[in-house]
Amino acid sequence: MILSSTGLRQLLENNVVELKFTRKRIQPGRPITRRMLASLNSTILDSDLGRQIFNFKSPSQAPAYNVSTYNLITVFDLFMQDWRNIPSTNVEVIRVLKCNPPEEFWLYFKEVISKLSAAQKAAFMDK
Numbered sequence: 448m449i450l451s452s453t454g455l456r457q458l459l460e461n462n463v464v465e466l467k468f469t470r471k472r473i474q475p476g477r478p479i480t481r482r483m484l485a486s487l488n489s490t491i492l493d494s495d496l497g498r499q500i501f502n503f504k505s506p507s508q509a510p511a512y513n514v515s516t517y518n519l520i521t522v523f524d525l526f527m528q529d530w531r532n533i534p535s536t537n538v539e540v541i542r543v544l545k546c547n548p549p550e551e552f553w554l555y556f557k558e559v560i561s562k563l564s565a566a567q568k569a570a571f572m573d574k
Contacts, residue, residue: 449538449539449540450538450540451535452515452518452520452535452536455520455535455538455540456487456520458540458543459485459486459487459488459520459522460487460488460489461488461546461547462486462488462543462544462545462546463484463485463486463488463491463525463543463544463546463552464484464485464486464540464542464543464544465482465483465484465540465541465542465543465544466482466483466484466485466522466533466538466539466540466541467480467481467482467483467538467539467541468480468481468483468533468534468537468538468539469481469534469537471534477573478573478574481572481573482541482571482572482573482574483522483524483525483526483527483531483533483572484524484525484526484544484560485522485523485524485525485531485533486522486523486525486546487522487523488546490546490547490549491546491549491552491553492523493505494549496553500556500561501523501525501528502528503523503528506521506530510532514532517532518534518535518536519532519533519534519535520532520533520535520538525560526568526571526572
């Protein structure tokens with residue numbers, strides 16, 4: 448599923464979303480696409496668990512440039528535990544993890560995400 452920038456932002460504000468997009472910098476030996484579990488959902492990210500597990504911190508300052516000028520959206524990458532800019536024009540939504548109620552996401556996190564090794568997370572990002 449491909450969405451507009453506004454639609455993608457709304458989806459990220461309400462859920463955790465598995466995304467796939469073309470890398471900005473192609474790296475030898477790596478796929479040209481990257482996958483990510485991303486969100487802008489403050490109920491998940493800015494909760495006690497979100498701050499402990501994902502090391503979430505609210506942005507301390509705005510980027511030095513206007514991200515929308517470059518067709519980017521700033522999202523929080525759950526595996527890399529940091530803010531990332533992703534292209535809004537060529538991003539594909541793979542899966543939506545519901546966060547309402549938040550317990551639904553945390554159950555999925557406990558049963559699936561928390562059991563992934565570092566190597567499995569890296570393989571996920573390159574898949």
